[in-house]
Amino acid sequence: VGLASGRAVVVLGVWAAVSVAAVRLGTLQAAAHLLVFQYQMFPLTAMNSLLTVGNSQVARAFHAGGMRAARQLSHRMLLVALAASAALGLATWHGRHLIPQLFTADAAVHAAAAPAFLPCACMLAFAWLKVPESALLGTADTAYMTWCYFPAAAAAALQLAR
Numbered sequence: 001v002g003l004a005s006g007r008a009v010v011v012l013g014v015w016a017a018v019s020v021a022a023v024r025l026g027t028l029q030a031a032a033h034l035l036v037f038q039y040q041m042f043p044l045t046a047m048n049s050l051l052t053v054g055n056s057q058v059a060r061a062f063h064a065g066g067m068r069a070a071r072q073l074s075h076r077m078l079l080v081a082l083a084a085s086a087a088l089g090l091a092t093w094h095g096r097h098l099i100p101q102l103f104t105a106d107a108a109v110h111a112a113a114a115p116a117f118l119p120c121a122c123m124l125a126f127a128w129l130k131v132p133e134s135a136l137l138g139t140a141d142t143a144y145m146t147w148c149y150f151p152a153a154a155a156a157a158l159q160l161a162r
Contacts, residue, residue, distance in 0.1 A: 010150065010152075010153040013153065014153055014156045014157075017156070017157070017160055018033070018037075018156075018160065019033065019034075019037075021160050022034075028108055028109065028112050029112055031104070031106070031109045031112070032109050032112035032113035032116065033113075033116070035100055035103045035104065035109060035113050036113050036116040036117065036120050038103070039092075039099055039102075039103070039120070040092075040120050040123065040124065043088045043092075043124055043127070044124070044127060047081070047084060047085070047088070047127045047130065048130065050080070050081070050084070051077070051081070051130050051131065051133075054073075054074075054077040054131070054135075055135075057073055057077075058070050058073050058074055058077070058135050061073045070135065074131065074132075074135040077131050077135070078128065078131045078132075081127070081128035081130070081131045082128045084127075084128070085124060085125050085126065085127040085128040086125060088124040088125065088127065089121045089122065089124045089125025089126075090121070090125075092117065092120055092121040092124050093117065093118070093121040096114065096117035096121070099117070100113050100114075
């Protein structure tokens with residue numbers, strides 16, 4: 001529980017730091033950041049919901065049939081997640097001109113948000129990377145999974161510092 005809580009603190013800390021950086025850039029940039037961030041959170045939350053169910057299923061398979069059963073289920077989850085992530089990334093990229101209009105009619109916010117849709121689409125396309133995390137959680141290997149977040153947080157901090 002302690003390491004998993006540490007992971008949550010790191011994730012929330014990175015989100016807070018990015019929001020602070022956007023606010024420091026100004027109102028327009030903060031609005032654009034929030035637009036893209038809130039849009040991105042919707043499909044990511046849907047993907048995480050799928051993976052939470054998968055996490056439970058992997059745990060059940062692990063306890064009922066051992067590592068082999070858990071691995072087989074994890075591979076199926078990976079294929080579904082790859083397809084869903086690719087679809088989300090492509091839909092985001094192709095909808096990048098329409099998505100901002102769902103949030104605001106302000107053309108200045110649309111223009112400020114436009115450059116963020118490439119990284120947003122890429123991050124959604126790589127959402128499948130949550131599958132290994134879900135499998136590790138399902139097999140109760142939280143220590144390895146949690147320690148992976150610290151280098152990721154350091155990389156995010158370096159990006160924000162420049």
